[in-house]
Amino acid sequence: MSELTHFDAPCPEHINSQILQMVVDNLTDISMVGIAPSNPLYNVYQYAVGYEVHLYLEALGGSKGIAVELIVATDDEDPEKVIGFLLYLPVKDDPEACGVAYMAVDSGHRRRGVARTMLQDMISRYPHAELTCTVAKVPWFESMGFQVLGVRGTQVLMNTRDHSSEGLMGLLDVTFIYSSLEVRQIHNYLLQKHGKRAMVDAEKQRDRHLDQMTHNAKVFVLNRLGRDAANEPRLD
Numbered sequence: 001m002s003e004l005t006h007f008d009a010p011c012p013e014h015i016n017s018q019i020l021q022m023v024v025d026n027l028t029d030i031s032m033v034g035i036a037p038s039n040p041l042y043n044v045y046q047y048a049v050g051y052e053v054h055l056y057l058e059a060l061g062g063s064k065g066i067a068v069e070l071i072v073a074t075d076d077e078d079p080e081k082v083i084g085f086l087l088y089l090p091v092k093d094d095p096e097a098c099g100v101a102y103m104a105v106d107s108g109h110r111r112r113g114v115a116r117t118m119l120q121d122m123i124s125r126y127p128h129a130e131l132t133c134t135v136a137k138v139p140w141f142e143s144m145g146f147q148v149l150g151v152r153g154t155q156v157l158m159n160t161r162d163h164s165s166e167g168l169m170g171l172l173d174v175t176f177i178y179s180s181l182e183v184r185q186i187h188n189y190l191l192q193k194h195g196k197r198a199m200v201d202a203e204k205q206r207d208r209h210l211d212q213m214t215h216n217a218k219v220f221v222l223n224r225l226g227r228d229a230a231n232e233p234r235l236d
Contacts, residue, residue: 047186131159
């Protein structure tokens with residue numbers, strides 16, 4: 001079993017550090033890129049996505065001008081141990097709506113209802129919830145009451161209702177991370193370790209994987225919603 005704690009203000013550092021470690025350990029599931037540990041670029045994305053989550057954790061409480069909330073699941077036998085987290089963004093001008101930004105469950109605590117419990121808690125606060133996921137995860141989210149709306153990038157867009165909220169959801173600009181000094185230093189280290197040819201191959205492998213994920217999501221949504229559906233699926 002797990003205990004849930006809701007945060008709408010900065011949380012203790014020992015919680016932040018465990019969340020960031022969970023991001024590093026579960027990068028393939030959390031990242032929209034879905035990069036595999038075997039790809040030499042994996043370390044670049046570990047840092048970049050970890051830093052993204054760090055910035056959103058800092059934004060709890062509104063210090064960066066956007067609304068951010070967090071649900072943390074802890075082990076009921078060890079209340080200091082974080083076993084899952086769900087970070088989501090309430091929608092401005094729509095008090096019922098939010099969007100999931102990041103979610104993960106510790107590998108040793110999966111299939112115990114932790115993710116389900118966190119999502120149910122979020123939906124009880126914001127019943128008009130939206131998220132994106134890979135094709136493989138669609139059935140699970142459907143069991144949670146989400147339905148397919150369309151495609152967003154490499155993933156399937158899902159919502160607890162048959163439409164997205166018309167309100168605006170605040171996002172942080174995290175694009176600068178990928179051109180930061182830290183990322184360049186990690187990339188240079190990997191270049192020295194693996195060589196230029198291996199790094200070029202890693203980028204091609206990543207790009208092929210992204211193209212395949214995007215194709216799979218589009219095909220899935222078109223088949224699910226129907227090519228001749230009155231409302232065309234969103235392909236943004």
